[in-house]
Amino acid sequence: MWCGEKYTFTSSSAGRMWAWTMRSLRHPIGIKRHCCTEPMPALSTLDPKPAVTVDLHGCRIVQTCSTATPSGATQHVASSSSFSTAYRCAACHGASVPRMSSALSASAVAAWILAGVMSGTSSKLFQQQRVQLSQRPGMPALPLCSVLWATCPTLPVAPVSVGVATGAIAWTVGVKSIAGGAVVSTGRLSCCSRGRSTNTCSAFFFRARHDCITRVSHVLMEGLHPRAVLLLCVAELEVRQQRGLLPPGALLLTVADPKERLGSGGATLNALLVATEHLSARAGYTVVTADVLDTAHILILHTGRDFPWDGCSRAFCWMPVAAAGRCVDMEGPVCCLDMLLDCLSTKMCVGSPPGVWVCSTDMILSLPTTQKMSWKDFSGVRVVSLPGDISFAAHHGVYLTDAEGGVRDIIYRGSEERIQTAAMPDGKVPLVSGPVFFSTAVSEKLLQTHVTPPLDGCTYMGMDSGAPPLQISLFLDILMSLCSDQTETKFVNGERPGCSSPLGPQGAAVKSARSVLWRTLRGVALSLVYIPDGYYDYMTASGREHVIRLTEAGIERQILSHIEELPCVSEASRVINSVLEGAVHVVAGAVVQHCHLQVPSDADTGSFLNRTWSQFFSHTGIQPEELWGAECGVRRCLLDARLFPVFKPHGGAVGLEGVRFLLGGSGTTESWRAAWRLSLKEVLSLADQQGELRWREELFFSAGRRRAVDTLKGHTDHNLLPSIRAAVLGGQQGALLQALDSVASSSSADLGVAARTLACIADVLGCLAGEGRGGLRSGPAANPSWTPAFRLLEQGKLAAGVQELANQRAAWLSRPDLLVRAARHYEGAGQILLRKAVMSARKFVFTAQAHLPPMGKWQEVECPARLDLSGGWSDTPPIAFEHGGVVVNMAVRVDGRRPIGARARRVAEPHLVLVSTSGAPGCSMTSRVVCEVLADLDTHCQPHAPGQALGMIALLGALLKAVCVCSDVVCVSSPLSLEQQLLQHWGGGLELHSWSLLPHGSGLANMTIESVGICARVSAGTSSILAGAVLAAVYRCTGRSYDTSSLIHAVLHLEQILTTGGGWQDQVGGLVGGLKLARSHAALPLRVDVEQLTVPQDFLAALQERLLLVYTGKTRLARNLLQDVVRNWYSRLPSIVQNAEQLVSNAEECAHACTEGSLPRLGASIDRYWQQKKAMAPGCEPAAVRTMMNALRPLTLGQSLAGAGGGGFLFILMRDAHQEERVQQILHSTPMFGVFLHRALETSVYTLWNWTQKGLRSCSKMHDILSDC
Structure with missing residues (x-):
């Protein structure tokens, strides 16, 4: 698509060659602008000041005057060292141009120059021609170029300033041969400044x-x-x-x-x-x-x-x-x-x-x-x-x-x-x-x-x-x-x-x-x-030296060119970045570059309606003179043939009936003869090219917006980023944003569509900011200006919330940094809708009344950690319900014990006592919170609430509060006080304790939460399993029964209340024992089905002997990884969509490997899984971890970081059993800063120690692999 401007030029003095300029106002990325230049015939054949109209309509040149071949034109140009050049603008670099179906009547610049300037007997230098632009009011003047032309070799080379503007496409007529030593080239030449000052x-x-x-x-x-x-x-x-x-x-x-x-x-x-x-x-x-x-x-x-x-x-x-x-x-x-x-x-x-x-x-x-x-x-x-x-x-x-x-x-x-x-x-x-x-x-x-x-x-x-x-x-x-x-x-x-x-x-x-x-x-x-x-080789101004440089031996005769008749081009010539159509002869020593040369289609060999001209004349009775006139010497071609009737003699349009006879239908030649007829050339000259170009552009963007709407509403995996970029580059972002606002507002019945639409709006804002400008896309999204819109979305008022977002957006469009921040808040708004969509999982939570334990009796639950063997990321919303997810993981004990647990009991005092402990022994942290009024539960959905001293404490405290809310222990919107609710329903208060003995950010845990001034790492994987443990303990102590599936879906619902998000594989891995395969289908409400895998007994023993855990000592910010993955999925990047497919298929393969007891197949699945993790979340492999994995690779069948990657635990499936000492030797010999391997006190348990700013941390190789839970 191009937007063109039509200009009218007149000549200010007589001369043999005319030139004019046309200008491209805008062009999309990837399409080079092309300007069209064509010399005009001698003035003697035309009116004193004929007008020429030029536009960008398909790179066609349109003239409002008749043309004639210049008297000096020849079929062969002889020149030994001459240089001739057609012109193009600075933005043109020889890109391909659309080809016309038939040649224009006038020759191209290169052909005119060769025929007129470089004719063998001509000794006349072209005089300077000035092209005068009749401008529209307010239109800027276009510059003219000063160009050096060399004449025939028998004369001394002298500079002549020719008023020639830029151009790129050429159609030739008359000239069919380019002689040795000549160079035909587009490109503005700039050699004749002649004392003028220049700017650099x-x-x-x-x-x-x-x-x-x-x-x-x-x-x-x-x-x-x-x-x-x-x-x-x-x-x-x-x-x-x-x-x-x-x-x-x-x-x-x-x-x-x-x-x-x-x-x-x-x-x-x-x-x-x-x-x-x-x-x-x-x-x-x-x-x-x-x-x-x-x-x-x-x-x-x-x-x-x-x-x-x-x-x-x-x-x-x-x-x-x-x-x-x-x-x-x-x-x-x-x-x-x-x-x-x-x-x-x-x-x-x-x-x-x-x-x-x-x-x-x-x-x-x-x-x-x-x-x-x-x-x-x-x-x-x-x-x-x-x-x-x-x-x-x-x-x-x-x-x-x-x-x-x-x-x-x-x-x-x-x-x-x-x-x-x-x-x-x-x-x-x-x-x-x-x-x-x-x-x-x-x-x-x-x-x-x-x-x-x-x-x-x-x-x-x-x-x-x-x-x-x-x-x-x-x-x-x-x-x-x-x-x-x-x-x-x-x-x-x-x-x-x-x-x-x-x-x-x-x-x-x-x-x-x-x-x-x-x-x-x-x-x-x-x-x-x-x-x-x-x-x-210094590139002097000598034309002869440049020709030698371009034609030296060892260079192919055509470079980045298309030549229809290759035998017509001499082996000793060069054709560079050009298109030669027809029998264009280029002899030894000649160079053609950046030209589109086309031998004309004349009336003798052309055809119309699949008939040769002679057949057409015989069939219709039309005579050649009726099409081209009776003048001698006029070139006859389809472009100039007055074939098309427009108006009847007495007024009124002819319509299709006036040309049906040409195809054997009704109508007569007489009515055709009587009508006012036009040639294709005249039709083109009357066309409103500007209007046509505007219509094409409008149609293009309109179709793009409609495709975007269809893609979003149809839940298809079409990548919208190319359309978004094109709209932004074309200045159409306003209409696109309006269309996306409409889709989001009308999608209350499908919050997944609404969430993806808001993410697309964020992409539009990011594109408006520009690549690499305005800061990182991932970042905070809690500016108070956006709070009213977020509140409306939380309340379920989708249309009003989207409108408030649009109102606020209008104030954030002025700078790249504001645009990026606005994009973050749109992603934050999308997360609100995403959480609401995932909350649909509560439909699958079922509890029943059971025996109420006595006051003061503890109900304790312990859970193992989990290792994800394949399929992770496919369980992450929205992938889990838009594409469907499949995960294979296992429950594992660490150091022989289940490291995650909770206990609850009823107490006489009508308040809530919440105690949480996190961290490995020796470096754990404990917090105790007492909630006595409902206001104390206000932070149940704020894991990073302002004023909290530590992010970890904030998360665990909010988690325990959220459990009390989601398990219906209390209702925060009830008119009753906390004390009244507790006494009425449970006869007293509750005391809850939770603990996780895993290192923070270990990879058996996969999220980092940042608090005010302090970065304290708490695992989303751990928090998901911990939430399940606390819910189970609360259900038991309050006299309610449940099944594991209800617990899994209850955790999904709780994490949306908690606003931590995340997928479902963590609670599946920690709440269901052994090896299992879990699935979610591409639908809402989100439902997870779990299938425990039946594996051979010897396979379990072999796995026990070969699976090792190494704590890398690296922690990572998985939250940013999650933001990037969700953003890329919403954009439907082809690589991400393909990788999601591969994650699912690899998980199925991994399950088959386990049920068939094949360790090599399992190892291959784990290795593929690690590659898929890296493709889904680039940056999840630290250099130190890569070094460690490469060093251990000869000993392994497969290896991967647990969780989202970026650090934490590396789990290794060894080729042979009992390879702990060999692993220890390799890690000792691998240069890794601050990492040491020591034998621990327990037999057959090896611990990787990592010196950090907080001291020594350790995590052991798991001794008991499978847990019955």
């Missing part, structure tokens, strides 16, 4: 850890706003990042040089300052701090000189290569910049210490594949040089070195005798080839000069402070100050070609700047690395 801009590239900066300077055309090129630089670098030439984590920035003509030295200093400024900000500093350079790896790339043969500069000039370096597996263009980046990153810069690399982009470097540089004990500055001939060096620079490789002097455009003194033993001279490396210490010295006048005039900070601009050279000023043959007087006062003169208008400032450089840098060692086997 810079692009910076950062990356963390290996902090690189790429500075790209562009010379802008007269009248072109710098921002256009800034955006081009960023876009091109981003493309390279996507292709893998730049690191994926790189941050790409651009910044304009503060003033033109700063020189390479001034631009380097400004780039270094901006780089340091950004690195300082990222490190948390508030001022520019040189300390950030200590570990930074920085690359600064320069480009700035015009290149006649590519308007995007040498850096982005396409080379005849199909792939560069690391991009061999990806098709894409290769520019000079790509080749340079590959050379630097894979050969030259490898192993270099922190520092700053500086290099230009106007050359091609080639180094031996075995090239390596030694960086041992390096300090100072290093230059890299490649060999060159003395004759070549006379126009460039060479290094004069001493015997130790130190640089004595830099000779720039010296005499042959002077250059000869720099010759190396191989007879070549070391060219100034571009790459320079500054060590960290020297970089800091250079950076210091940005605050010292007059060098502050090289930076934007200095100019913003009023400093006058100053031009200095990187080589002839900065590096020259380090050369050993230089004296201070010679350096400061010397007149050197190629840099600012100390005798010129800025003479005093130049001398002062050189003095500062001398005082700051003198004494720094400047050494040279000479690579005799390397190759240096």
Whole structure:
């Protein structure tokens, strides 16, 4: 989809060639804009000032005037060294264009140029043509380009400024052969500034850890706003990042040089300052701090000189290569910049210490594949040089070195005798080839000069402070100050070609700047690395040299192109990024790049309605003159044939009946002849392209919104993120948000749909914020501004709650950080609805009246821990009820005992006594709370309530309170007091005790809760099992019976009240003994069915001997993992949906392995499960755990972290029995900070000790694997 603007152009003077510009206002990501350019015929064939209308309608060119082949057109172009070019805008990079069904009547720019400009006998230079734009009111003026054209080789090459605008698509007529030496190319050329001042801009590239900066300077055309090129630089670098030439984590920035003509030295200093400024900000500093350079790896790339043969500069000039370096597996263009980046990153810069690399982009470097540089004990500055001939060096620079490789002097455009003194033993001279490396210490010295006048005039900070601009050279000023043959007087006062003169208008400032450089840098060692086997190719302005470069031997004749008639293209020619349709002949030595050339379809060989023209004329009786007129020499093609009747002679539309006779139906030729008819070309000229494009765009977004609504209401697994991104990029987020609001408001009967819809709204807000802007998506969601909306949702008032969310959203759209925070709150709102959906599990909770135990008698319940063998995450809502979940896990004892338990008794005092203990022996924590009034139970749904001292205490206290509420011990909304309720129902109060002896965050427990200022880890797995134990104890002491299924569903309901969320596998694992398989179906209400697995007895014994637990000592924030998993599931990322399928199927396979008694199959299932966990929640495998698992892998059949991963327990299924000592040896020999393995006091029990800030913690290998519960 494109939005186009139609412009009308007129010519201001007569001439042979016309050109015009059309502009694309907007285009979606992944679609390159294309501008259309086509020359006009000679004015002698047209009215004095004919009008031309151009638009973007399918990249078609529409003319309102007739056309004729120029008199100079030929079928073959002869030129030995000529260069011709059609044009495209800076945003166009040779992307494919839609093909028209038939050729246009006028030839393409390339064909006109070849036919008219480069005809063999023509000696006439084209005069400058100005294209005058008749603008609409308020419409910005479009720039014109100044372009150098070369005429035939018999004449001297002279610059001619031609007013040609940008374009990309070409259809040829008349020209069928491109001769040797000619280059037909799209691309704006920028070689004829002729004394005009130019502006430069810079692009910076950062990356963390290996902090690189790429500075790209562009010379802008007269009248072109710098921002256009800034955006081009960023876009091109981003493309390279996507292709893998730049690191994926790189941050790409651009910044304009503060003033033109700063020189390479001034631009380097400004780039270094901006780089340091950004690195300082990222490190948390508030001022520019040189300390950030200590570990930074920085690359600064320069480009700035015009290149006649590519308007995007040498850096982005396409080379005849199909792939560069690391991009061999990806098709894409290769520019000079790509080749340079590959050379630097894979050969030259490898192993270099922190520092700053500086290099230009106007050359091609080639180094031996075995090239390596030694960086041992390096300090100072290093230059890299490649060999060159003395004759070549006379126009460039060479290094004069001493015997130790130190640089004595830099000779720039010296005499042959002077250059000869720099010759190396191989007879070549070391060219100034571009790459320079500054060590960290020297970089800091250079950076210091940005605050010292007059060098502050090289930076934007200095100019913003009023400093006058100053031009200095990187080589002839900065590096020259380090050369050993230089004296201070010679350096400061010397007149050197190629840099600012100390005798010129800025003479005093130049001398002062050189003095500062001398005082700051003198004494720094400047050494040279000479690579005799390397190759240096400077891209000069010579067209002949560029043709040779593009056509040299060993290069395929077609690169990233489509050629219909390959035999017509010579082996010695080159076709780059082009489409050649029909018999387009390209002979040896010619180059075609970025062109769409199409041999015309003429009236003699064309067809209409599946009939040849002769058959059509014979069938209908229509004569050719009725379609094209009787004029001689007029080209006859389908596009110009007046076939289509529009109006009847006396008014009124013809309609379909006027053309049915063409297909053998009713109607007559006479009525057709009498009607006013139009050709396709004329129809296109009358079409409202703007309206059509707007309609297509509107239709596209409307269809996308409808698909989103259907996806949500239909519970399908369609990924909505691409549609959301497209809507945001197209500015259609308002309509999309309105549609999503409507779906959410109307989904009260299906809260799962409503919750997913709110998550989609959060995705829209996240996309609006921008990738990587505004902060992390996961974060707090309890801002008071959103409380009214949350309260409405909690009360079940869905429509009102959604509307209040939308009202609040409107105030959070102004900044990326506010958008991200709003997205978090929409996810929080979705969690409210998700909890309500899961509460439907209460439908499956059944209790009955039983014997009421006597007052004071304890009812005690103990539960084992659980190990999840496969299927975890599929039990997590909403996956559990939208996709369905299957989990296989086992109940386990730790150190021979069930580590989780609770007891309850009735007491005479009418209050609630709640006591909780958590943690392994020796590092446990105990809290005691007495609730005497109903208000004391207000925090039953606030596990992280403000004012609580410890998050763990808050969670356990809230859990015990929630048990009292969910088990109907008390009713918080009752008009009766707590004392009255307790006495009325139970004859007194209750005392509850709970405990968990597992290490916090162990993985037999899988959640972290953060409290005010303190991070105390409590396991969701433990809390789920603990909730089941406490509920069972309370049911017993209050005289109620229950079954295990009711207990499982009661825990699901309780955790929604508690707002901790989570799945159902933890309580299944701890409340049902042995090995079991549990399922939930894709439906609400959420129901869990549990099947205990029957396994061979010898399998249990073998499992007992081979299953080990290792406590990694690592804890993790599983809550963030849960947020990410739920978000990705709601987005229906294809990888997540596929992984959910695999989790379920692997759990079924794991169950079969257990029932068949196959340890290898069980181990394979566990290994697959770990890979599936990592795919579902990237980041759940700490580096230390990965090292441990890799070290143990030869001994294992399978291994995985328990729970969500990220730390806790590693459980290992060993290949052989009784491998504890071998495991101990491997862990002892594996370098892991702070982890030690010791033999414990109990026989055959091994304990992994981990030194933490709180002291020694331990957790044993389980001695008794299976628990009967």
